[in-house]
Amino acid sequence: MTRLLQIEAIKLWNNRSSRILIIAYFVLLTSIALIAAIKFDIGPIQFHLADQGIFNFPYIWHFNTYITAWFKLFLAIIIVSMMANEYSNKTIKQNLIDGLSKKEFILSKFITVVVFALISTVFVFVVSLVLGLIFSDYNEVGIIFSDLEYLIAFFAKLVGFFSFCLFLGMLVKRSAFALGFLVLWQAVEGIIYGLLVWRTSKSLADTVHQFMPLEAMASLIKEPFSRLGAVQSVANQLGEEFSKDYAIHFSEILIVLVWVAFFIYASYWLLKKRDL
Structure with a gap:
């Protein structure tokens, strides 16, 4: 397993575009701390975003995992490009000639996906913990480490999304077309949902929709903004x-x-069936 990961790490780090995107991605994950610096005055009213409770434990786990999940598109580009480069540079054929089995080839890609998701999760945990310890009004240990299931959901969400991108890269073999197919599939899920609401009922449409891949990933972590005390107060008024x-x-x-x-199985099946 270590050997497979080393092979993928060498491929990614020797690709200039992938290297830049990886660095940019983790810089963006860290830059969520900049939200704490947002301050502005509206007449006599002084607004400081960090004072609105977004960095309070345990709410911060929900807020940060939801926000940082949007940055996954950077790694999506890397993953589909990773597969496209295997075909365009003929490295997939060379790897198989050098003794790597097709199962090991797909496993190496999946391990890379899991490692990306795991490192991202650890990054978000560390950044959130530091921000919470600085800005949170609640610093009891029991409160700090409650709601950590949001990190588990974040990890699952990234693994799911990156696995989908891996499959699209294997299916389409061109990074631009794979990303286009990703956008198209999002639209397809929306159209199917709309048709179900129109022809059946909203309850049935919601039931079916939750099993669609992108919706299943998106619904793991619901939007956190309506949980804020200020939003709840305005709503009550x-x-x-x-x-x-x-x-x-x-x-x-x-x-x-x-x-x-x-x-992952579909990617392996495609690789087995294709004449390389």
Whole structure:
């Protein structure tokens, strides 16, 4: 397993574009700390974003995992490019000639996906912990380390998304087309959902929609903004009430893991069937 990871690390680090994107991605993960510096005055009102409770434990785990999950598109570009380069540079054929089995080849890609997701999760944990210790109003150990399941959901979300990108890279073999297919698939899920709402019922549409790959990944971590005390207060004054379920559910993680297994097996099946 270490040998397979070393092979992928050498390929990625020797590619200038991949190296730049990887560095940019982790810089962006760290730069979420800059949110704490956002301050502005509106007349006599002074607004400091960090004072709004976004860095309070345990809310920070929810907020930061939701925000940083948007940066995964940087690694998506790397993963689909990684597969496209294997075909365009003929390295996939050379690896197989040198003794790497097709199963080991796909396993090396999957290990890379898992490592990217794991390092990202550790990064978010460390940055969130530091920000929380600086800005949170609640510093009891029990509160600090509650709601860590958001990190588990974040990890599962990244593994699922990167596995999907790996499959698309294997399927299309061109990075631009693979990314285009990713956008197209997002639209397809939305169209299917809309048709189900129109032809059946919203409850049935929601049930079916939660099993679609991108929606399953997206719904792992719900938007955190309506949990903020300020938003809740404004809603109460307007006579509105939020009854949203923000919890992480094992069943939702399981759906994503099933898609991960499907994407990895489908990638392996495509590799076995293709004449390289």
